[in-house]
Amino acid sequence: MKKWFGLVVVLLLAFSLAACSNGGSEQATESTGNDASPAADNGQKVIGLSISTLNNPFFVDLKDGAQKAADELGYKLVVVDAQDDPSKQVADVEDLVQQKVDLILINPTDSAAVVTAVEAANQANIPVITVDRGSDGGEVVTHIASDNVAGGVLAGEFINDKLNGQGKIVELEGIPGTSAARDRGKGFNEVVGKNSGLEVVAKQPADFDRAKGLSVMENILQAQPEIDAVFAHNDEMALGALEAIKAAGRQDQIIVVGFDATADAVKAVEEGTLAATVAQQPKLIGELAVKNGQKVLNGEKVEEFIPVELKLIKK
Amino acid sequence: MKWNKETIQRLGPLLGLLLIGIILSILEPRFLTVSNLFNVVRQVSINAILAFGMTFVILTGGIDLSVGSILALVGALVAGMMTGGIDPVLAVIAGIGVGAILGGINGVLVAKGKLAPFIVTLATMTIYRGLTLVYTEGRPITGLPDEFRFLGRGELLGIPVPIILTFLLFILLLIVMEKTTFGRRVYALGGNEEAARLSGIKTNRSKIWVYVISGMTAAVSAIILTSRLNSAQPTAGFAFELDAIAAVVLGGTSLAGGYGTLGGTLIGALIIGILDNGLNLLNVSSFYQQVVKGLVILIAVLLDRRKST
Numbered sequence: 352m353k354k355w356f357g358l359v360v361v362l363l364l365a366f367s368l369a370a371c372s373n374g375g376s377e378q379a380t381e382s383t384g385n386d387a388s389p390a391a392d393n394g395q396k397v398i399g400l401s402i403s404t405l406n407n408p409f410f411v412d413l414k415d416g417a418q419k420a421a422d423e424l425g426y427k428l429v430v431v432d433a434q435d436d437p438s439k440q441v442a443d444v445e446d447l448v449q450q451k452v453d454l455i456l457i458n459p460t461d462s463a464a465v466v467t468a469v470e471a472a473n474q475a476n477i478p479v480i481t482v483d484r485g486s487d488g489g490e491v492v493t494h495i496a497s498d499n500v501a502g503g504v505l506a507g508e509f510i511n512d513k514l515n516g517q518g519k520i521v522e523l524e525g526i527p528g529t530s531a532a533r534d535r536g537k538g539f540n541e542v543v544g545k546n547s548g549l550e551v552v553a554k555q556p557a558d559f560d561r562a563k564g565l566s567v568m569e570n571i572l573q574a575q576p577e578i579d580a581v582f583a584h585n586d587e588m589a590l591g592a593l594e595a596i597k598a599a600g601r602q603d604q605i606i607v608v609g610f611d612a613t614a615d616a617v618k619a620v621e622e623g624t625l626a627a628t629v630a631q632q633p634k635l636i637g638e639l640a641v642k643n644g645q646k647v648l649n650g651e652k653v654e655e656f657i658p659v660e661l662k663l664i665k666k
Numbered sequence: 667m668k669w670n671k672e673t674i675q676r677l678g679p680l681l682g683l684l685l686i687g688i689i690l691s692i693l694e695p696r697f698l699t700v701s702n703l704f705n706v707v708r709q710v711s712i713n714a715i716l717a718f719g720m721t722f723v724i725l726t727g728g729i730d731l732s733v734g735s736i737l738a739l740v741g742a743l744v745a746g747m748m749t750g751g752i753d754p755v756l757a758v759i760a761g762i763g764v765g766a767i768l769g770g771i772n773g774v775l776v777a778k779g780k781l782a783p784f785i786v787t788l789a790t791m792t793i794y795r796g797l798t799l800v801y802t803e804g805r806p807i808t809g810l811p812d813e814f815r816f817l818g819r820g821e822l823l824g825i826p827v828p829i830i831l832t833f834l835l836f837i838l839l840l841i842v843m844e845k846t847t848f849g850r851r852v853y854a855l856g857g858n859e860e861a862a863r864l865s866g867i868k869t870n871r872s873k874i875w876v877y878v879i880s881g882m883t884a885a886v887s888a889i890i891l892t893s894r895l896n897s898a899q900p901t902a903g904f905a906f907e908l909d910a911i912a913a914v915v916l917g918g919t920s921l922a923g924g925y926g927t928l929g930g931t932l933i934g935a936l937i938i939g940i941l942d943n944g945l946n947l948l949n950v951s952s953f954y955q956q957v958v959k960g961l962v963i964l965i966a967v968l969l970d971r972r973k974s975t
Contacts, residue, residue: 405952432952437899438891439942442709446946449702463806463897467819487808488896527804528900556804 396454397427398644399447401468403460403484404435409611409633413458413483416637424645437464444468448475454648456640459484462530478647482640483633484530492647495640497659499531502629503538505663506608509627510542510549510580513606517548518579521571523564523592524556525584532556535584535610552578557588564591572599581607586616586628593624612664620664627665635659679918679933682966686937690944697944704826710939711828712887712894714932716906717913718839719769719883721931722876724914726855727923728776728783730877733884733910735794736768737903740888742798745807745898754814762885768794769881773874791907799900807898818893828890835886839879840928852876856923912959913938916966937962 400417402410414430421428429452433440437460447455448471455472459465462485469489472479479486481494510520520543525532543549553571557563564587572578572595581596583589589609596602602624609616612630619625636659643653691698716733723730744761748754768790775786820827843849851872854862863869887906892898917934919926941962945955 429949430951431946434952435901436904437895437902438712441894442942443946445705445709446943449696449699449705450947461806461897461899461901463808464895464899466896467894526901527799528802528806533805 395425395427396648397429397450397452398641399444399450399452399455400428400430400458400482400640401433401440401443401447401455402430402458403433403440405430405432406434408613409631410458410483412633413637416634417456417641418637419634420638420641424641426641426645428641433460435460437461440465441468441471445471448472448477451475452477454478454480454644456480456482456644457486458482459486461528463487480640480644480647483636493643493653493655493657495636495643495657495659497631497636497661499534500538500541502610502631502661503535503540504542505538505661506535506582506610506627506629507539507542509663509665510582510606510608511546513626514549514579516546519550519552519575519577521568521575521578521581521592522551522554523567523581523583523588524554525559525588527556529559532559532584539582557583557591559585559587561587561591564588565595566591568592568595569598572596572601578605580626581605583607583609585609586611586613586625589625589628590615590619593619597624617664620666623666627663630662630664632659632661676918676927676930679916679930679937679966682916682962683933683937683940686940686944686962690940690948694944694947697947702943702947704829706939706943707829707832707936708826709943710935711832712891713906713909713913713938714832714935715835715883715887715890716910717917717931717935718835718928719880720907720910720914721917721919721926721928722839722843722852723783723880724856724911724919724921725852725923725926726873726876727859728873728876729787729911729921730769730772730880731784731787731907732768732772732791732794733880733887734903734906735791735798736765736881736884737888737891737906738798738898738900739768739794739801740765740885741892741898741902742802742807742900744889745810745892746801748811748814749807749809754811758817758889761889762882765881765883765885765888766878767881769877769879769884770874772881773877776877777870777873802898802900804900806900808896810892810896814893815896816893818890818895828894831886831890835883836928836932839883842879843928848872848875853924856920856925858924909938912963912966916963918966921967934966 398421402414404410418428431443433443440460455477457465457479465486466488469479469486469491473490478492481491483496485494524536543551552575555567557567581592583592586609589607593607596605606626608626609628612628616625616628620628639657646653696702720730740761743764744757747757772787772790775781776783817827822830851867854867855869855872859869891902913934914931916937917930919930941959
């Protein structure tokens with residue numbers, strides 16, 4: 352039995368660790384006076400937030416915005432992280448339903464796949480608000496998001512203005528199959544399609560990843576003697592592409608536009624290396640989600656879609 | 667039953683599952699409710715079915731990294747067929763056939779090509795994922811017929827259909843593994859391939875079949891997942907092979923092959939599912955969840971190493 356003793360010890364260790372982290376999250380919300388259990392028994396309402404991934408600063412900001420609003424309004428916020436896996440998200444939401452939370456905010460990994468999750472909440476009569484990405488089905492009280500298609504249009508128009516309607520453009524796409532990649536590309540290509548002077552000479556996925564943005568751009572630079580602008584579906588790829596362009600010594604000929612306005616990208620815009628980046632306001636999205644959640648819990652009516660402003664950050 | 671070393675090893679995964687279950691029940695009362703337990707098992711079904719096929723492969727001393735990609739490709743093809751107007755029943759049968767073929771390609775390359783399973787399935791993992799993206803053009807396929815939803819979301823006598831399917835598949839594969847000569851060959855192959863060959867076993871044929879089984883279980887998982895999500899995702903099943911391998915290893919199957927059981931794998935999959943669910947209910951941050959999951963797998967591998975020495 353000696354070996355099982357070892358197993359028991361390590362398992363207990365693992366769970367004490369788990370308990371510690373639980374303690375940590377309690378502390379974070381202690382100001383609102385909740386007890387140890389996720390669904391508070393003292394009458395405090397609980398809001399569940401199923402987030403697509405916390406490995407990305409954008410969604411961390413969104414979560415922080417929601418947390419801030421929840422703290423202010425006296426709600427307990429329970430956050431689950433789907434790690435970009437649609438099936439984990441369905442399980443996450445089912446788990447929230449098991450916890451009998453009062454309201455569920457869902458930031459879908461995918462609009463089509465999330466329907467099952469929304470319906471699970473619907474069946475339990477828990478109101479659902481979608482955040483950042485929408486759901487293709489089920490009953491959703493309201494959808495709160497910045498419009499990625501509009502953001503793509505914003506980037507396209509900026510490039511169009513800079514190039515005076517004439518030029519060759521490279522488009523670095525996000526992870527194929529994600530709605531952000533689809534929508535940003537759609538808005539951008541709407542603008543390009545309307546301007547016969549603009550031409551997309553290369554279009555390749557670099558998976559929202561900086562290292563891939565670098566290597567994909569290196570290849571494109573080899574293949575394309577003439578490039579006037581690069582539109583990347585996010586800043587990570589934009590910054591990777593920028594490195595490739597610098598290494599090739601073509602930074603004076605090519606303008607790069609990113610998306611998301613991450614801290615690195617905003618710094619690059621200030622330094623003048625990145626031409627512009629489209630800023631979403633994730634903190635505001637999270638905040639508005641909880642604030643409108645309060646209205647829903649109070650039985651007030653809310654709009655079906657609540658758009659959150661996008662802005663172009665340029666020098 | 668004697669409490670010898672082997673008994674303890676066989677009961678190890680079950681004791682682990684019970685231990686985790688007890689700890690979670692104490693920490694979180696909502697864990698041990700009928701609705702939550704149904705909830706967990708329904709969530710587990712996809713990984714469990716993948717892991718059943720993986721058990722056969724690992725028992726021969728192989729590995730199948732391509733199951734997540736097979737899942738995505740079969741899901742996309744089945745969804746594509748149905749939205750194209752093909753009868754759901756036919757589409758499902760065709761999907762399982764495609765899974766068998768994709769697994770068979772792995773098997774032939776491993777057996778006839780004498781290539782390392784790790785490399786073969788790493789390559790086909792990439793190829794099958796690529797084909798999925800080609801077929802779906804990177805978009806999810808939606809608009810599936812209503813009756814198809816039954817497989818992933820329906821209930822029979824109050825029991826979720828995925829749970830019933832998992833159970834039926836478990837029984838079927840258990841019979842194959844424990845009661846057929848093929849099953850005995852699988853164990854023999856993993857125990858000592860050369861000895862198996864010399865004793866007249868057609869090792870190549872058995873090897874191909876284990877990958878066919880793995881492909882077929884991946885296809886069944888694909889069908890349940892597609893139905894559960896009511897859409898086929900081009901990114902579906904990403905990194906699922908790792909959870910399946912983890913379930914097999916947690917279930918006490920030796921990565922060196924030759925030793926292990928299907929029941930152990932089922933328990934391994936339940937351990938992973940219960941950890942995910944329990945830590946969610948406990949409101950543990952997802953980052954810590956990964957740490958805990960990794961620790962549990964590490965312990966299982968450490969025990970596996972002791973077993974083989």
